Amino acid sequence: MFAMIQLVDSLISLYLWCLFIFVILTWLIHFGVVNTQNRLVYLVVDFLYKITDPILRPIRNILPNLGGIDISPIILVLALIFIRNLIVVDLAKLM
Template sequence: MQSVAQILLLVLDVAWFIMIVHIIMSWLINFQVLNLYQPLVRQIWDGLNRLLEPIYGPIRRFMPNTGGLDLAPLVALIAVYAIRIVIINNLLYA
């Protein structure tokens, strides 16, 4: 059971890292440090959006409209961290 918990923690850590990269990249694009007309930047951005939209989409439908501020990544990060805490407390140290 401990091996399954460690694998789940690994998957959550990878998801956390991908979300952080997506958030930082969105800031860099909005502040025009990165340009979406560059093919590599566009491919990475599209890949991250396709990967994370199944996670962010339901959160966006649940949350109220905040205008130009997207809080779905923050909620997803908190959810991933909360799931991580539950796994650590209940499966690894049980």
């Protein structure tokens, strides 16, 4: 059971890192620091988009339009941290 808790914790942590990297890369692309014409950059951004967008899209649909500001990654980070704390801390106390 403890191994399962560690696996879930590791997967959530890995997903959080992917989300942070995706957000930073989109900022760098938007400000012209990174060019998506580079094949490696395109592959990394495309991969991160494919794994983050299916979870971010429903959050974006629920949130009101704030102009050019997308706060869905912030909501997702808070939700993932809450879930991780709920699973890891509370279930670890039961053991």
